[in-house]
Amino acid sequence: FAAALLGEFYKFAGRVTTIYVACQAFVLVASARNPHIVREFFSDKTHPLNLAIFRVVYFLTLFPRVKLHDVQNFSTTPKELWVAPPGLGWFIDILPQSETFVTVAYGFFAVACFAGLIGMCTRTACIMATCTAFYLLGVPQFFGKINHYNHIIWVGALLSVSRCSDVLSVDSIWRSLRSPTVPERPEPANVYSVPLRIVLLFLGLIYFFPGFSKYVVSGPEWILSGNLQSRMLLASVRAKGQSPRPGQFPVL
Numbered sequence: 058f059a060a061a062l063l064g065e066f067y068k069f070a071g072r073v074t075t076i077y078v079a080c081q082a083f084v085l086v087a088s089a090r091n092p093h094i095v096r097e098f099f100s101d102k103t104h105p106l107n108l109a110i111f112r113v114v115y116f117l118t119l120f121p122r123v124k125l126h127d128v129q130n131f132s133t134t135p136k137e138l139w140v141a142p143p144g145l146g147w148f149i150d151i152l153p154q155s156e157t158f159v160t161v162a163y164g165f166f167a168v169a170c171f172a173g174l175i176g177m178c179t180r181t182a183c184i185m186a187t188c189t190a191f192y193l194l195g196v197p198q199f200f201g202k203i204n205h206y207n208h209i210i211w212v213g214a215l216l217s218v219s220r221c222s223d224v225l226s227v228d229s230i231w232r233s234l235r236s237p238t239v240p241e242r243p244e245p246a247n248v249y250s251v252p253l254r255i256v257l258l259f260l261g262l263i264y265f266f267p268g269f270s271k272y273v274v275s276g277p278e279w280i281l282s283g284n285l286q287s288r289m290l291l292a293s294v295r296a297k298g299q300s301p302r303p304g305q306f307p308v309l
Contacts, residue, residue: 070289072273075272076272076273080152101250102245102248105223107253109218109222109223109224109226110225111225111253111256112176112179116170116171118209119186119190120167122206125160132154132158133154135147138200139200142203149221150195152199153192160192166185171184176222176225177227180217180222180224183216187217190210194210205267215259220248224243234265
């Protein structure tokens with residue numbers, strides 16, 4: 058048993074070291090090609106319209122993510138059946154468990170998403186949408202299956218401190234009417250590009266750590282074994298046969 062445990066430890070350490078060396082090599086190569094790559098990544102300017110369009114797309118994506126009927130069903134499940142994610146056992150006792158509370162929270166969420174979409178009271182709308190989405194998307198996480206869409210909450214919090222309503226918004230129209238001296242079309246600036254670059258880092262983190270975990274736990278067997286075929290079969294079963302089956306493509 059001790060020998061097997063030691064072997065697993067060496068395998069784990071070797072995989073972590075491989076990832077570390079690969080990351081270091083990537084940083085060295087990128088730095089050699091462009092020593093100022095990190096500074097340029099954050100210092101490039103972009104037009105405010107890019108951030109405003111991202112705000113619109115975000116709220117169009119966020120609203121349908123929350124399924125009111127599903128959250129209501131989860132919220133009325135007895136607390137004895139709730140399974141907290143690691144480190145959040147204390148949260149079960151303070152998390153509101155009421156269909157009425159879910160319905161009210163969803164109402165605020167819907168209003169916040171619409172306000173954020175059109176850019177009306179944008180900062181307040183982003184904060185309200187982030188808080189209500191944290192609750193509505195968080196309740197289904199307490200039943201043994203964690204869905205990894207936490208980056209959606211991160212982006213909402215990021216937009217709440219950004220200048221995403223300088224154009225393409227009701228707020229910008231209102232500002233121009235109140236203060237005719239305010240420029241109608243803000244110039245490209247760093248304050249509009251930094252939030253978008255941070256979103257790219259969010260996406261990188263979301264994809265890096267699941268990949269890191271798969272490699273550390275399973276190694277190359279995750280992709281070189283029959284695991285991918287099994288996952289394709291599972292997807293076909295969930296789609297009730299509507300998606301292609303691996304047997305239809307022998308080469309795969």
